[in-house]
Amino acid sequence: MISQHTIQQITNRIDIIDVVGEFVKLKKRGTNYIGLCPFHNEKGPSFTVSPSKEIYKCFGCGKSGNTITFLMEHEKYSYVEALRWLAARYHIEVEETETSAEQKQFLQTADSLYVINNFAQKFFTEQLLHTDNGKAIALSYLRERGFRDTVIDKFQLGYNPDTKDTLTKALLANQFNAELLPKTGLVSVRNNNELVDNYRGRIIFPIHNISGKIIGFGARIIGKNDHAPKYINTPENELYVKSKILYGSYFARMAIDKADECLLVEGYTDVISLHQAGIENVVASGGTSLTTDQLRLIKKYTNNLTIIYDGDNAGVKAALRGLDMALEEGLDVRLVLIPDNEDPDSYVNKVGAKAFNEFVAAAKKDFIIFQLEVMLREAGGDVTKKSNVVNQVAETLSRINRVEDFTKQQDYIRQCAGILRIDENGLTTLVNKYKRERLAKEEKQLPFETNRQQAFESTGQQPEHVPDEAQLLFLQDEAHERNVLRVLLEYGLRSWDETRAVAEYIFEELEQFHIETPQLEKLYETYKSQYYQGLEPNPKTLLYHDDETIRQLVTGITLPPYELSQKWDEVMEGMNILNRDTAHQDVLMSVNYFKLRKIKKMFEENQRDMETAGFDDFKRLLEVHKHLKAIETELTKKIGTVILK
Structure with missing residues (x-):
C-alpha cells in the first residue's frame, strides 16, 4: 500500500488544471476554466474546472470529482494507479507501507515479469521489422492479411524466430532470472532442464492491461501445422489472469466511453482489423466464455455490449455463453452474427468500414429474444422441449434482479410471453419463483438484515409511489440542507464573531434540527467530527476523503453551474458586486431559511395532529x-420576507 505520507505529498502538489488540461482543451472563464466534456458528446462546453476548489463538474452529464477521480474515470485507472501516475508526473518518490513477506514476494515477482515482458516485446518487434527472416516470413504474412504498418506499430506486433533459443539466449544475456522465465510462458523447460523458446515461428500479439503495461502474449503459428495449436497464450501468473483480461481494452477504453458501446469479438485479428478500419470501441474475449470479471471490466466504460461473432452454429453457441452473467451485471446486450461464414476480420476487409458499421447497426438483435428464438427452433413441435424453453427463459429473466431494471424485466416478460404464446401472468409467476429459489440459497449465508434488504431488492417491486407534492417537499428539504452544507464547507473555518468560528455558529443553530437526507447528514457529521478533532476540514481535504459518497457530495455542493461575469464590477461601478464579502449574510440567510423550512414542516405536522386530537391533547x-x-x-423578520400561507 502507498503510505499516507506519500498520498499527502501527492495531494499537496496536484494542479487540477495541469492534469485535466492533458486531456481536455480548457479556456479560462472568470475564476474557472471550461471545455468540452470528455465523458459525453457535446457541442457547447458544459465541463467546468475550478482551480481554487480543485474540482471538476460537467453540468451536462453530471460527472464530477477531483484530480484523482478524473484520472480514474477518464483513464480507467484504479485509485492506486492514479496515485502512481501523479507521483511520476510530480517526481514524488512512492513510499510503501509495511507489507507481509508473501505480499512483497508477489509484488517483486510481478515487477520482474513486467520487465521481462517489456524486453520480450521489443525483441519480437525487432525480429519482425529489422531481420531478413522476420520481414520475409512474418511481416509479409501480416501485410498479406491486410495489416498496415501503422496498426502493426500500434499493437506492437512481433515475431519469434523459428529457432531453438534465440529469445532465451537474449534474455539470459541480459541477466534475467532463469527461474522466472518459464513463468512468463516465453520459455519452456525440456526434460534435461534445457531452456528453449516457446513461441518459435509465430506471430506475437502483446496483451496489455488497462494502463498499457504488457502482461502476456498470444502467439499465432504462421501457415498450417496439424501438429501444433494455432494459438498459444501466456500461462496464468502474477500478471496474467485470463478471466480478467479483454484483448485490446487498453486501446479501446476511450472509444468505448465516447461511443457508450463496447463491441465484443473473439480474436486478436478481429480487434486489429476493426481498429485499422477506424472502429476502435472493440475488444476480444480470446475465444473463451465470458466471465464476470470481463463483464465488469466492460461495465466500467459502458452498459451497452454488442457481441459480434461468426454466424455458424459454433459462433451462436459461443455468443450465448455468459448471457445470464451479463444480465446480472446490468448490461444491455445485443448480438450481431456475421454472414456467409465470415468473421469480423474478413468481413470488414471485404465490405469496408462504412458498410460494416451499417450492417452492425441494422443486424443488432436483442440477446434474450434471439436466445428464445434459437431455442424454439431447436424445440420444434416437441411439447416437452417447449416446456423446457419456458423454464429456461424464466430462469434467465429472473437474473434481471436490480430494482432499477424492473421495467425492463416486465417488458421482456411481455415480449417473451407473446413469442411463446403463453399467459403473461403465468410467466411472471414463474420468473418470481426462480428469484425466490436463488434468494433462498443466498439467504443461508447472509445475516438477517442483509437478507431482508436483498429480499426487497430481488422482488423487483417498486416502492409505493410518492405523490408529486410530497416529492416536491422532499426536494425543497434537500435543497435547504445542501445550502447549509455549502456555507459550512465554504465559510466554516472563518470567524463568525470574537468567540466563535462560522462552523460553531452553524452547529449551535442546528442543534435542535435534523438533516434528514442520509448522505447529507453523513457529510455534516463527518465535517463536525473532523472540526472538533482539530483537523480543520475544508472542501479540499474532504475531496480526498476515502468515502466516495462524501467526495461526490463535496464536488456537487461547492461548484455552482453558473459564475458571475467579472464585468459586473466594471458596469456597476462602486457596487463591488464580485469583490464584496457577503459570507456573513450568506451564512445567516442559509441557516435561517433552513430553520424556517423545518419549522414549517413541524407546523404542518402539528396541524394534522390537532385535527384528530382529543380535548386534552x-x-x-x-x-x-x-x-x-x-x-x-x-x-421571517430576520430574513425580511413574508411567508404566505
Missing part, C-alpha cells in the same frame, strides 16, 4: 402551535 398541541408560530414569525 388539543390544548397541548395548541400551545405547540403558538410556539412554532412565534419562531416562524421571528425567523
Whole structure:
C-alpha cells in the first residue's frame, strides 16, 4: 500500500488544471476554466474546472470529482494507479507501507515479469521489422492479411524466430532470472532442464492491461501445422489472469466511453482489423466464455455490449455463453452474427468500414429474444422441449434482479410471453419463483438484515409511489440542507464573531434540527467530527476523503453551474458586486431559511395532529402551535420576507 505520507505529498502538489488540461482543451472563464466534456458528446462546453476548489463538474452529464477521480474515470485507472501516475508526473518518490513477506514476494515477482515482458516485446518487434527472416516470413504474412504498418506499430506486433533459443539466449544475456522465465510462458523447460523458446515461428500479439503495461502474449503459428495449436497464450501468473483480461481494452477504453458501446469479438485479428478500419470501441474475449470479471471490466466504460461473432452454429453457441452473467451485471446486450461464414476480420476487409458499421447497426438483435428464438427452433413441435424453453427463459429473466431494471424485466416478460404464446401472468409467476429459489440459497449465508434488504431488492417491486407534492417537499428539504452544507464547507473555518468560528455558529443553530437526507447528514457529521478533532476540514481535504459518497457530495455542493461575469464590477461601478464579502449574510440567510423550512414542516405536522386530537391533547398541541408560530414569525423578520400561507 502507498503510505499516507506519500498520498499527502501527492495531494499537496496536484494542479487540477495541469492534469485535466492533458486531456481536455480548457479556456479560462472568470475564476474557472471550461471545455468540452470528455465523458459525453457535446457541442457547447458544459465541463467546468475550478482551480481554487480543485474540482471538476460537467453540468451536462453530471460527472464530477477531483484530480484523482478524473484520472480514474477518464483513464480507467484504479485509485492506486492514479496515485502512481501523479507521483511520476510530480517526481514524488512512492513510499510503501509495511507489507507481509508473501505480499512483497508477489509484488517483486510481478515487477520482474513486467520487465521481462517489456524486453520480450521489443525483441519480437525487432525480429519482425529489422531481420531478413522476420520481414520475409512474418511481416509479409501480416501485410498479406491486410495489416498496415501503422496498426502493426500500434499493437506492437512481433515475431519469434523459428529457432531453438534465440529469445532465451537474449534474455539470459541480459541477466534475467532463469527461474522466472518459464513463468512468463516465453520459455519452456525440456526434460534435461534445457531452456528453449516457446513461441518459435509465430506471430506475437502483446496483451496489455488497462494502463498499457504488457502482461502476456498470444502467439499465432504462421501457415498450417496439424501438429501444433494455432494459438498459444501466456500461462496464468502474477500478471496474467485470463478471466480478467479483454484483448485490446487498453486501446479501446476511450472509444468505448465516447461511443457508450463496447463491441465484443473473439480474436486478436478481429480487434486489429476493426481498429485499422477506424472502429476502435472493440475488444476480444480470446475465444473463451465470458466471465464476470470481463463483464465488469466492460461495465466500467459502458452498459451497452454488442457481441459480434461468426454466424455458424459454433459462433451462436459461443455468443450465448455468459448471457445470464451479463444480465446480472446490468448490461444491455445485443448480438450481431456475421454472414456467409465470415468473421469480423474478413468481413470488414471485404465490405469496408462504412458498410460494416451499417450492417452492425441494422443486424443488432436483442440477446434474450434471439436466445428464445434459437431455442424454439431447436424445440420444434416437441411439447416437452417447449416446456423446457419456458423454464429456461424464466430462469434467465429472473437474473434481471436490480430494482432499477424492473421495467425492463416486465417488458421482456411481455415480449417473451407473446413469442411463446403463453399467459403473461403465468410467466411472471414463474420468473418470481426462480428469484425466490436463488434468494433462498443466498439467504443461508447472509445475516438477517442483509437478507431482508436483498429480499426487497430481488422482488423487483417498486416502492409505493410518492405523490408529486410530497416529492416536491422532499426536494425543497434537500435543497435547504445542501445550502447549509455549502456555507459550512465554504465559510466554516472563518470567524463568525470574537468567540466563535462560522462552523460553531452553524452547529449551535442546528442543534435542535435534523438533516434528514442520509448522505447529507453523513457529510455534516463527518465535517463536525473532523472540526472538533482539530483537523480543520475544508472542501479540499474532504475531496480526498476515502468515502466516495462524501467526495461526490463535496464536488456537487461547492461548484455552482453558473459564475458571475467579472464585468459586473466594471458596469456597476462602486457596487463591488464580485469583490464584496457577503459570507456573513450568506451564512445567516442559509441557516435561517433552513430553520424556517423545518419549522414549517413541524407546523404542518402539528396541524394534522390537532385535527384528530382529543380535548386534552388539543390544548397541548395548541400551545405547540403558538410556539412554532412565534419562531416562524421571528425567523421571517430576520430574513425580511413574508411567508404566505
